[in-house]
Amino acid sequence: MAANESHLKVLVVEDHDALREVTVETLEARGFRAIGVDCAEAVCELADQHDFDVAVLDLNLPGEDGLSLARRLRAVRPDLGIVMVTARDQLSDKITGYQHGADLYLIKPVDAEELGLAIQALARRLRPEPPQDQSGCLDRHSRNLIFPGGELTLTPDETTLLTALALAQDQSMASWQLLELLDRELNEHGKKQLEVLFSRLRGKLKAHGIERPIIRAERGRGYRLCLPLRLL
Numbered sequence: 001m002a003a004n005e006s007h008l009k010v011l012v013v014e015d016h017d018a019l020r021e022v023t024v025e026t027l028e029a030r031g032f033r034a035i036g037v038d039c040a041e042a043v044c045e046l047a048d049q050h051d052f053d054v055a056v057l058d059l060n061l062p063g064e065d066g067l068s069l070a071r072r073l074r075a076v077r078p079d080l081g082i083v084m085v086t087a088r089d090q091l092s093d094k095i096t097g098y099q100h101g102a103d104l105y106l107i108k109p110v111d112a113e114e115l116g117l118a119i120q121a122l123a124r125r126l127r128p129e130p131p132q133d134q135s136g137c138l139d140r141h142s143r144n145l146i147f148p149g150g151e152l153t154l155t156p157d158e159t160t161l162l163t164a165l166a167l168a169q170d171q172s173m174a175s176w177q178l179l180e181l182l183d184r185e186l187n188e189h190g191k192k193q194l195e196v197l198f199s200r201l202r203g204k205l206k207a208h209g210i211e212r213p214i215i216r217a218e219r220g221r222g223y224r225l226c227l228p229l230r231l232l
Helices: 017-029 040-046 066-076 091-099 112-125 156-167 175-181 188-207
Strands: 009-013 033-037 054-058 081-086 104-107 136-139 144-147 150-153 172-174 215-218 222-225 229-231
Touching: 009 017, 009 040, 017 033, 017 112, 033 040, 040 066, 054 066, 054 112, 066 081, 066 091, 081 091, 081 112, 091 104, 091 156, 091 175, 104 112, 136 156, 156 172, 156 175, 156 188, 156 222, 156 229, 172 175, 175 188, 175 222, 188 215
Parallel strands: 009 033, 009 054, 054 081, 081 104, 136 229
Antiparallel strands: 136 144, 144 150, 172 222, 215 222
16 A cells, blocks of 8 residues: 555445536545546556555446456556445445455445545554454454464355354344355255354364354354454
């Protein structure tokens, strides 16, 4: 990331001309160096000329969509900050966005001032400080879970579950919601699979010196995340 947050270079990919122009102008007024294009294909033409710190992506783009573009950019630039801006507001949409490489997922309409503050916050988040007290941090891209005195690499399913719980209201979700995210059967067999997955995760955490439970089963409902978990 750029050393000075106010001089971040921001790429805006938005096919709505007026919205793209307003977003770029507002970001420039806040001190960002911003440029806008109307489709994913146009990004390729800029790749050799611009080294961006943050990309702001609309999901409903003509041609290659924002999810595909985010995944492609993440593969080439692991350090790139990616902000997805979309009208898709379901939890499953958010999870999909994060799985495709998003650092932030904002629901339209997004106030330009809020977007600028979000980009500044993202700049700070991409230079994380070590977690303190009993809080933890999950890097969704490397799948590393970091706690004071311990660190371990999670499986893709474990990463999906912890990410979903961290994003959910009250950090809790019903079993059927978690099973849907994992594309598992919504029956007793699926619930048993979920129990086994969480049991193995607890065992891994304990083996790495993380004694305090971070996941609690809630009878008749599902599971709750018991400790603060920062997502990267």
